Amino acid sequence: MSEVSSSLQAFECLRAQINPYAEEVWLIALNSQMEAIKIEMVFRGTADHCLVHPRDIFRILILCNASSFIMAHNHPSDQVLPSEQDLILTRKIHQASVLLQIPLNDHIVMTKTQYYSMADHGHFKKWKKNKDLYLY
Template identity: 35%
Template sequence: MKKQFEEVRLVYRNKTRAIDRPKIDCAESAYRILRANWDNEEISLFEEAKVLFLDNQLRLMSISTVSKGGMSGTVIDPRIVFAIALKRRSSTIILSHNHPSGYLKPSHADISLTRKFHEAGRLLEITLADHLIISEEGYYSMANEGHIP
């Protein structure tokens, strides 16, 4: 009797050549790309989380919206983020979420989430380069403020 099992294949095809992808080597460049890809009509309405997936040269491979929430919060599931990172063969990620209030200081939950992603990334050898909190007025970089080792 023949048993049927699912087969898993790893396949990745990036349609954009590496040389044509923007390099993200600082919080400012990440913020510019995120703002260009954020809906201006929604940034002050509800929380949303996006992740930038970078290759080992810090070139942008893709951007993914990983969560949409309410006015005061959204849930970012590490399993989903790291599944995407592994599938896209990303070696570095930059987390981001907005604060509809415009207040850019991180909450205790934001800092805890950043630490959680840093530790999970270490195990998978995927670097968490930064976690940006953004608004229409600007951004707060967890890396620049010492929240990421």
């Protein structure tokens, strides 16, 4: 299992999976040592839209006993900045992650050549290997 403890490592982990024609949402489920225990595409949409439901995200994370996770999705338009809908979704998933105590480490928006990390831009606490406290 490979460690995924930075946004760059997450991007590199998913880079080859990027679909140039349709938005997709991916999860990287992590164990307590920040090692990937599952990488899975959970939703596929159209060229500019993808429906996402938190229940499906957390079902996967609970079934693989994830300690934390990274969510990522691509923008086929090659616009790397998150949309308002991306930010709303991130807040919803983050709130659910707090309730279920499965920390969302990052939400990454990807294009073929670049990425935008919400954690690196202050939307989340910085990456930590051993999260003793879970306060947001």
